[in-house]
Amino acid sequence: MGYTLNNNIIMINTPTKVTTINNDIIDNYQWKEGNICMQDMRKDKYYEIYFSENCNTLLLRPKKPYMCYNFEMLFGFGFNCSNYSDKAIIELKN
Numbered sequence: 001m002g003y004t005l006n007n008n009i010i011m012i013n014t015p016t017k018v019t020t021i022n023n024d025i026i027d028n029y030q031w032k033e034g035n036i037c038m039q040d041m042r043k044d045k046y047y048e049i050y051f052s053e054n055c056n057t058l059l060l061r062p063k064k065p066y067m068c069y070n071f072e073m074l075f076g077f078g079f080n081c082s083n084y085s086d087k088a089i090i091e092l093k094n
Contacts, residue, residue, distance in 0.1 A: 003058060003092050008034035010051060010058065012074070012092070020076060021059065021089040029059060036060065038070045047071050058092045 002016035029052035036047050048063040065081040066072075075090055077083045 002094050005051075005053070005058065008032060008051075009046075010034060010036045010049075010060070010092075012036055012038045017093050018074060019091040019093070021091050023085070023087040023089050026061070026087055026089060029054070031061065033063070036074075038074070040068070040070050045070060054091075056094060060090050060092065062086055062088060 002013060004011045004013075031050040031052050034049055034051045036049050037044050038047075039045070045068065047066050047068075050061040050063055052059040060075075062071075062075055062084070063086070065077070065084045067080055072078060072081055075084075075088050077088070
């Protein structure tokens with residue numbers, strides 16, 4: 001299982017299938033505030049995000065940038081979030 005969702009906290013297990021979604025659809029979904037949790041060096045790290053549930057998939061948008069490898073890799077922002085966009089959307093599938 002790639003992720004679990006409980007009380008607006010999304011626990012992401014690695015490796016997880018991530019797909020970048022066209023951000024033209026950003027207004028087509030209802031977004032909720034939440035957090036993603038990923039392990040880094042065996043410690044849980046939390047990142048504030050927006051998410052939308054869609055059938056068997058979960059769409060995520062960043063709420064703010066984090067200069068952290070896990071966050072940058074998940075969203076594809078590159079080193080120091082050099083390609084950061086608050087309109088970026090990724091899809092997680094279980």
